[in-house]
Amino acid sequence: MLTLNDKNLVHNFNSGPSVLPKEVFEQASQAILDFNNTGLSILEIGHRTALFQEVMDEAVLLMKELMKLDDEHEVLFLHGGATTQFFQVPMNLLNENETAAYLDCGTWGTKAIKEAKIFGNVDMVASSKDKNYTYIPKGYSIPSTSKYFHYTTNNTIEGTQMHAIPETKVPLVADMSSDILSTSMDFNRFSLIYAGAQKNIGAAGVNVVVIKKDILGKVNRKLPSMMDYQNHIENGSMLNTPPVFAVYVCMLTLRWLKQHGGISEIEKLNDAKAKLLYDTLDSLPIFRPTVAKEDRSKMNVVFVMDNPELEKEFLAECKANGMVGIKGHRSVGGFRASLYNALPFESVKALTDLMRDFATKNG
Numbered sequence: 123m124l125t126l127n128d129k130n131l132v133h134n135f136n137s138g139p140s141v142l143p144k145e146v147f148e149q150a151s152q153a154i155l156d157f158n159n160t161g162l163s164i165l166e167i168g169h170r171t172a173l174f175q176e177v178m179d180e181a182v183l184l185m186k187e188l189m190k191l192d193d194e195h196e197v198l199f200l201h202g203g204a205t206t207q208f209f210q211v212p213m214n215l216l217n218e219n220e221t222a223a224y225l226d227c228g229t230w231g232t233k234a235i236k237e238a239k240i241f242g243n244v245d246m247v248a249s250s251k252d253k254n255y256t257y258i259p260k261g262y263s264i265p266s267t268s269k270y271f272h273y274t275t276n277n278t279i280e281g282t283q284m285h286a287i288p289e290t291k292v293p294l295v296a297d298m299s300s301d302i303l304s305t306s307m308d309f310n311r312f313s314l315i316y317a318g319a320q321k322n323i324g325a326a327g328v329n330v331v332v333i334k335k336d337i338l339g340k341v342n343r344k345l346p347s348m349m350d351y352q353n354h355i356e357n358g359s360m361l362n363t364p365p366v367f368a369v370y371v372c373m374l375t376l377r378w379l380k381q382h383g384g385i386s387e388i389e390k391l392n393d394a395k396a397k398l399l400y401d402t403l404d405s406l407p408i409f410r411p412t413v414a415k416e417d418r419s420k421m422n423v424v425f426v427m428d429n430p431e432l433e434k435e436f437l438a439e440c441k442a443n444g445m446v447g448i449k450g451h452r453s454v455g456g457f458r459a460s461l462y463n464a465l466p467f468e469s470v471k472a473l474t475d476l477m478r479d480f481a482t483k484n485g
């Protein structure tokens with residue numbers, strides 16, 4: 123099992139940008155002062171130098187290794203956040219007269235659907251909007267004529283997570299922004315995966331796109347150079363100046379994950395953290411998790427209290443005990459504890475101890 127930060131006088135439950143390993147902060151700080159004993163800062167080296175090429179190459183290699191990707195899949199580091207992928211995906215994959223299937227299970231999926239409609243037809247195969255996205259729809263079918271099927275693996279705001287890859291012959295496209303690298307799965311089953319880096323991969327300012335090459339080259343529209351995945355593949359994610367420092371922080375975070383046993387090891391820690399928190403919530407009637415049990419997210423744990431005054435008090439207690447980022451998203455209210463890869467078990471222990479004390483005092 124991992125032992126992580128000892129810097130955690132602060133317990134960082136932020137939903138993203140979020141906690142990163144202490145070693146990464148130390149190494150990144152050092153690289154700002156003197157990158158690999160070159161006398162230069164990472165902030166002042168050219169992106170076309172061998173120095174940076176090594177960083178990019180290692181970052182790509184680590185993603186491939188950690189995700190156990192086959193040779194058909196390419197890894198890109200691009201700009202514009204996951205939000206750019208909402209439109210870059212349909213722009214590259216969907217012709218105007220074609221239809222893509224989308225699952226509507228949260229705020230981010232809804233945004234992806236809106237953007238896809240600009241480029242082609244969207245078949246919304248199921249939605250959990252009827253219950254404020256507190257569950258993952260099941261029992262829907264994906265028409266075999268769909269160009270691809272898009273879904274969000276983990277709904278960061280609402281706290282639901284898909285725990286299995288949907289069975290379909292249609293190419294799979296997933297927004298994995300908030301649970302990538304946290305749990306083992308067969309990533310090779312996806313034709314396209316995208317994720318903003320600022321949760322489990324590294325620093326904000328870059329997003330990772332994994333593409334199965336055979337899905338490209340099938341649209342008839344002209345693509346702006348910066349929007350064309352093929353162009354980025356051919357240019358090794360360096361069509362223009364990449365976010366050098368953000369890519370470097372990703373590389374350090376990926377190295378850290380590999381050194382700590384990769385996805386299968388971090389998954390054990392993530393399971394233990396989520397179990398402790400959900401078990402505590404289930405045992406204390408003062409707190410109420412909002413999500414259907416079988417669809418609970420291991421990354422973003424959302425819960426409320428029925429008394430708004432007590433919610434305020436609990437939030438103040440969290441603050442007084444060095445816990446940050448625990449306030450729920452404005453659209454859901456209550457609380458959200460994000461338990462990303464780099465969050466130490468001790469932080470969840472501290473939170474659950476506080477919950478028990480609070481329930482005893484106020485129950």
Ligand SMILES: Cc1ncc(COP(=O)(O)O)c(C=O)c1O
Pocket residue numbers: 138202203204205206230274276277278279297298299300318319329
């Ligand atoms: C699941 C999901 N998709 C997309 C986004 C948007 O990411 P970005 O801000 O990098 O565009 C987020 C942001 O938190 C997210 O959690």
